[in-house]
Amino acid sequence: MMRLSLMAQSQSKRLVWAQLALPSAFVVMCIALAVVHPRFLSPLNMDNVSRQAAFLMILSAGQTFAIISGGIDLSSGAVVSVVGIVTTLIVLQFGIAPGVAAGLLAGAILGSINGAIIARLKLPPMIVTLAMSTFGAGLALTITGGMPVQQVPMDFSVIGRGWIGPIPIPVILAVLVTAVSYLVLRYTRFGRHVYAVGANEDTALLSGISVRWRKLQVYTMAGLMAGLAGIALSSLVDSGQPRLGEGMEFQAIAAVALGGTKLGGGEGGVISTAFGVLFVSVLANGLNLLNVPTYSQWLAMGAALIAALLLQRAGR
Amino acid sequence: MPIMEQSAPSAVASQFKTPLRSKVLARLGNLGLPIAMIVLILLFGVGDPRFLTYSNAENVMRQGAVLVVVSLAQTFAIVSGSIDLSVGSALGLASVVTALVASQAGLAVGYAAGIATGALVGAVNGYFVATWRLNSIIVTLGMLSIAKGLAFIISGGITISDVPDSFSIIGLQSVGHFPLMALIALVAFVVSLIILQSTSLGRLIYATGGNAVAANLSGVRVVRYRFLGLLASGIFVGIAAILASSRVNSGNPLTGTGYELQSIAAVVVGGVSLRGGEGKVWGSVLGAILIAMLANGLNLIGLSSYLQSMITGAILVLAVVIDQALHRQAV
Numbered sequence: 001m002m003r004l005s006l007m008a009q010s011q012s013k014r015l016v017w018a019q020l021a022l023p024s025a026f027v028v029m030c031i032a033l034a035v036v037h038p039r040f041l042s043p044l045n046m047d048n049v050s051r052q053a054a055f056l057m058i059l060s061a062g063q064t065f066a067i068i069s070g071g072i073d074l075s076s077g078a079v080v081s082v083v084g085i086v087t088t089l090i091v092l093q094f095g096i097a098p099g100v101a102a103g104l105l106a107g108a109i110l111g112s113i114n115g116a117i118i119a120r121l122k123l124p125p126m127i128v129t130l131a132m133s134t135f136g137a138g139l140a141l142t143i144t145g146g147m148p149v150q151q152v153p154m155d156f157s158v159i160g161r162g163w164i165g166p167i168p169i170p171v172i173l174a175v176l177v178t179a180v181s182y183l184v185l186r187y188t189r190f191g192r193h194v195y196a197v198g199a200n201e202d203t204a205l206l207s208g209i210s211v212r213w214r215k216l217q218v219y220t221m222a223g224l225m226a227g228l229a230g231i232a233l234s235s236l237v238d239s240g241q242p243r244l245g246e247g248m249e250f251q252a253i254a255a256v257a258l259g260g261t262k263l264g265g266g267e268g269g270v271i272s273t274a275f276g277v278l279f280v281s282v283l284a285n286g287l288n289l290l291n292v293p294t295y296s297q298w299l300a301m302g303a304a305l306i307a308a309l310l311l312q313r314a315g316r
Numbered sequence: 317m318p319i320m321e322q323s324a325p326s327a328v329a330s331q332f333k334t335p336l337r338s339k340v341l342a343r344l345g346n347l348g349l350p351i352a353m354i355v356l357i358l359l360f361g362v363g364d365p366r367f368l369t370y371s372n373a374e375n376v377m378r379q380g381a382v383l384v385v386v387s388l389a390q391t392f393a394i395v396s397g398s399i400d401l402s403v404g405s406a407l408g409l410a411s412v413v414t415a416l417v418a419s420q421a422g423l424a425v426g427y428a429a430g431i432a433t434g435a436l437v438g439a440v441n442g443y444f445v446a447t448w449r450l451n452s453i454i455v456t457l458g459m460l461s462i463a464k465g466l467a468f469i470i471s472g473g474i475t476i477s478d479v480p481d482s483f484s485i486i487g488l489q490s491v492g493h494f495p496l497m498a499l500i501a502l503v504a505f506v507v508s509l510i511i512l513q514s515t516s517l518g519r520l521i522y523a524t525g526g527n528a529v530a531a532n533l534s535g536v537r538v539v540r541y542r543f544l545g546l547l548a549s550g551i552f553v554g555i556a557a558i559l560a561s562s563r564v565n566s567g568n569p570l571t572g573t574g575y576e577l578q579s580i581a582a583v584v585v586g587g588v589s590l591r592g593g594e595g596k597v598w599g600s601v602l603g604a605i606l607i608a609m610l611a612n613g614l615n616l617i618g619l620s621s622y623l624q625s626m627i628t629g630a631i632l633v634l635a636v637v638i639d640q641a642l643h644r645q646a647v
Contacts, residue, residue: 124584132629138624138625138627177574245381253453295465295469298465299469302458310444312506
């Protein structure tokens with residue numbers, strides 16, 4: 001039986017703390033909210049929160065892939081907007097299924113453009129996705145002339161507003177996305193390669209990993225997931241809003257970082273991101289329930305982000 | 317070192333002679349940005365002659381002055397190994413504070429308060445990034461939210477127009493033919509240049525950003541210089557806030573929206589590496605001017621602001637591609 005040295009023991013204790021810090025904080029927050037505000041646990045509120053969390057989770061899953069690979073995706077919010085527009089426009093003309101397909105395709109295409117430029121031209125992901133974000137936001141506004149796409153058939157809103165049994169559909173989608181992402185990252189060669197590329201790109205290349213191909217795949221996936229989030233969100237609001245996803249990429253990045261994934265890449269996972277998403281969503285919901293004014297909510301979210309990071313750091 | 321050069325045998329020495337092509341491309345790489353700007357000026361001048369008028373140039377100088385100073389702020393942050401995503405909302409916060417304090421205690425105190433606000437934001441960023449070693453992306457992201465919230469809370473969400481008459485002097489006045497805003501930006505540029513490239517402080521900031529571990533092992537107080545990088549960023553944001561508020565003669569919490577991304581774009585286009593530790597200050601300034609010129613020119617041609625965004629995104633990528641290509645060939 002192996003006995004850990006004292007230092008190893010304290011190190012493994014710290015690792016455990018670092019991983020449990022956020023989930024613990026999350027549980028404490030839920031309990032506190034449930035006690036302070038009875039409506040927190042009501043079915044209506046749970047439905048609201050879980051839906052909001054679901055949209056963010058789908059987006060953040062893609063962001064997780066990008067960050068693990070050593071990059072970042074600043075364009076996912078813009079992709080959400082563009083896909084929302086594309087989807088609603090196609091739904092108006094050709095029906096729901098073509099609309100959804102077109103939306104997913106659009107997301108994948110935008111993501112693959114990011115990936116191609118990052119992989120082939122070797123530009124920093126931050127700049128490429130930043131440029132795509134500017135471009136995409138402009139694209140969404142140009143296509144619609146700044147006006148939302150209206151009069152989308154009510155059936156379309158099922159995706160964002162409906163249930164299967166007691167569970168909201170977006171939540172099912174989010175769980176599926178998370179499960180698939182987890183399995184891919186953990187049990188496929190692709191997943192292992194993504195971690196390797198993020199950990200040390202040169203070493204990965206020398207080990208025979210096709211770094212360029214993996215990067216292309218990662219950003220295409222990120223775009224695809226942003227697309228799915230865009231479809232679900234525009235279904236929720238039952239229209240095509242050109243600014244739908246504005247700023248969402250930062251929420252996703254915050255969720256990923258809160259979950260404990262290092263922004264340098266090479267480690268982390270979607271389960272940690274899921275906790276980050278839950279934390280952020282419940283926090284926002286709690287602030288709403290407590291009637292905290294909007295401006296103060298911004299303040300609180302920023303402070304909570306830093307505080308949560310400090311908590312994790314203190315455990316290292 | 318002369319001794320080593322003279323004793324190298326010719327066969328080996330020929331490996332070290334730089335071919336003419338590389339030398340030319342190295343010079344071109346340095347000139348890439350100015351060349352791009354000249355091309356842009358020509359293109360826009362042809363597209364709409366109004367672009368070349370002096371009054372338009374004055375416009376560009378005024379609009380660009382704020383971006384130049386914010387890009388200088390971002391340069392300090394990036395070169396020291398961090399990134400500052402809070403510059404935009406910190407600008408709004410400083411703008412609001414400047415207007416409020418100026419309306420109570422006069423212009424000078426107002427300006428001091430504005431710069432102090434920026435410095436405070438920078439100091440808080442620096443504290444968490446340097447001392448606690450948190451990732452600067454997240455810290456400044458959090459700070460973005462905090463500063464935005466504070467700006468709106470303090471201002472009540474409205475523009476503060478109750479400012480002394482002299483508030484707009486900086487924004488409107490010119491010295492001879494040069495807008496005062498542009499002159500102040502120029503001074504800020506020169507100061508940054510001196511600090512970063514001619515003082516040991518600057519060298520140590522670069523060292524910290526380039527390779528913090530190596531710098532640390534060499535005895536550099538990495539924590540201090542990382543902190544100073546973000547503090548400097550905050551101070552310059554305060555200065556930018558004064559310029560921006562003076563231009564619109566009010567304090568607005570929304571001032572500065574979008575500047576965080578524009579300043580990063582300017583800095584990267586200017587050749588500063590996002591990894592830190594390299595890049596020239598004049599690159600960032602030229603990058604900022606290029607972006608300001610681009611926005612101005614696209615406006616003048618009459619493109620909708622939505623199309624402008626698309627084109628700006630495309631040109632950003634193009635500029636970085638060209639810059640990288642030139643630099644890689646030259647090595």
